[in-house]
Amino acid sequence: MFSQYFGQYLLDKGILSATQLQAVLAEEASVRVKLGILAIDAGYMTPAEVERVHELQKRYDKRFGELAIERGLLREAEVARLLEVQSQRYLQLSQAIVDQGYLSLQQVDEALSSYKEDNRLSAENLDALIKGDIDEIVRFSLDFGEVENATCYQNYTALLLRNMVRFLGETPVIIKRQSAEDKPYSWLITQQIEGAGGLHTGLGLNEDVLLALAERYSGDDMPAVVDAYAKDCAAEFLNLTNGIFCVNASNNSMELDLELQHVEQQVAFPEKAAEEIVLRLSFGDISLLLA
Amino acid sequence: MMGQEKRKVLICDDSMFIRKKLRDLLETEFDCEVVEAGNGQEGITSYDQTRPEVVFMDIVMPVCDGLSALQEIKRLDQAANVVMLSSTGTSAKLVQALKLGANNFIQKPYDREQIAKAISSIHK
Numbered sequence: 001m002f003s004q005y006f007g008q009y010l011l012d013k014g015i016l017s018a019t020q021l022q023a024v025l026a027e028e029a030s031v032r033v034k035l036g037i038l039a040i041d042a043g044y045m046t047p048a049e050v051e052r053v054h055e056l057q058k059r060y061d062k063r064f065g066e067l068a069i070e071r072g073l074l075r076e077a078e079v080a081r082l083l084e085v086q087s088q089r090y091l092q093l094s095q096a097i098v099d100q101g102y103l104s105l106q107q108v109d110e111a112l113s114s115y116k117e118d119n120r121l122s123a124e125n126l127d128a129l130i131k132g133d134i135d136e137i138v139r140f141s142l143d144f145g146e147v148e149n150a151t152c153y154q155n156y157t158a159l160l161l162r163n164m165v166r167f168l169g170e171t172p173v174i175i176k177r178q179s180a181e182d183k184p185y186s187w188l189i190t191q192q193i194e195g196a197g198g199l200h201t202g203l204g205l206n207e208d209v210l211l212a213l214a215e216r217y218s219g220d221d222m223p224a225v226v227d228a229y230a231k232d233c234a235a236e237f238l239n240l241t242n243g244i245f246c247v248n249a250s251n252n253s254m255e256l257d258l259e260l261q262h263v264e265q266q267v268a269f270p271e272k273a274a275e276e277i278v279l280r281l282s283f284g285d286i287s288l289l290l291a
Numbered sequence: 292m293m294g295q296e297k298r299k300v301l302i303c304d305d306s307m308f309i310r311k312k313l314r315d316l317l318e319t320e321f322d323c324e325v326v327e328a329g330n331g332q333e334g335i336t337s338y339d340q341t342r343p344e345v346v347f348m349d350i351v352m353p354v355c356d357g358l359s360a361l362q363e364i365k366r367l368d369q370a371a372n373v374v375m376l377s378s379t380g381t382s383a384k385l386v387q388a389l390k391l392g393a394n395n396f397i398q399k400p401y402d403r404e405q406i407a408k409a410i411s412s413i414h415k
Binding site for chain 2: 228240258
């Protein structure tokens with residue numbers, strides 16, 4: 001996740017162009033190694049065991065290492081060792097920028113210092129970005145201030161981000177958080193989670209992004225314009241996330257219920273005091289709406 | 292060898308995406324004959340008309356939810372094999388479904404092994 005956040009900073013500051021960023025992220029992604037691959041490489045797990053843990057991750061909303069330990073596939077010390085190896089690889093983006101000749105090593109180092117300073121990143125924050133600790137990234141990136149449901153919003157946002165990683169193969173970046181305005185979205189997917197501690201959730205997105213989301217989630221080709229199937233696939237992604245949210249709440253003795261999802265065009269989010277969190281994915285921005 | 296009759300399965304889910312993916316899996320990997328219904332009411336009608344061996348039933352659906360449909364299907368046929376397949380796999384829903392006579396409860400997203408187990412356990 002560090003690469004996406006630092007890359008976004010370089011783009012915002014005009015240090016790299018969008019094309020240059022795309023090129024270095026692509027190069028970095030081609031050598032990025034997930035924990036499962038490192039576990040196979042270290043001889044700790046077989047490919048079948050890694051695949052099984054990936055499948056379990058889709059259902060249990062837990063980290064790879066956590067599930068592997070629970071299933072007796074890895075020991076705690078082995079997970080710690082793998083995380084250490086993985087965290088040392090965060091410099092690959094810097095390496096890719098230098099290799100492409102976009103910046104010198106000195107310039108990359110200066111940009112990294114400015115990034116940490118501008119975002120007031122502590123060593124712990126940076127560590128969370130490098131390790132892809134989404135809960136921690138959400139906690140320090142999203143300050144909901146005095147908002148009543150702040151912790152609930154943070155937990156929900158973290159869950160959605162994890163699902164974007166697991167089900168869409170994306171590494172989303174939190175761009176900003178603001179009070180949702182009474183503005184229409186090209187497309188709006190909403191679903192109410194009923195009960196004490198429930199939420200009204202929404203995803204505001206444009207046509208292309210809805211189609212890309214539907215395509216990524218379903219694995220099916222989508223038409224050029226949004227049709228009933230594309231709407232259904234995109235809505236099912238929200239439904240899946242909300243279902244896992246309900247299960248997590250149920251595990252904490254909170255019983256919640258889901259209402260039906262709605263997908264509408266050119267409408268505003270129906271709640272007045274709502275929060276909007278803009279997330280950037282490789283195929284466009286999605287506004288997460290919570291109230 | 293005489294060809295065995297295909298197992299008939301009813302998928303009752305308002306999501307086209309879920310119906311399509313589950314149908315593909317059941318037809319290609321488990322050689323089932325699949326019937327679809329888009330809500331609980333259609334599911335009850337379809338069950339009565341086709342008498343499938345297994346029903347995969349969603350919970351949150353328009354017109355008639357999956358728990359009501361389960362209750363009605365069990366009233367029509369006490370031996371009906373109904374597997375709940377829902378994104379809301381909370382303990383309350385699980386208990387409610389089992390009390391109403393569901394044979395199994397799978398939380399979405401399902402995987403192939405869960406579907407295989409659900410089918411094989413019903414055929415034991």
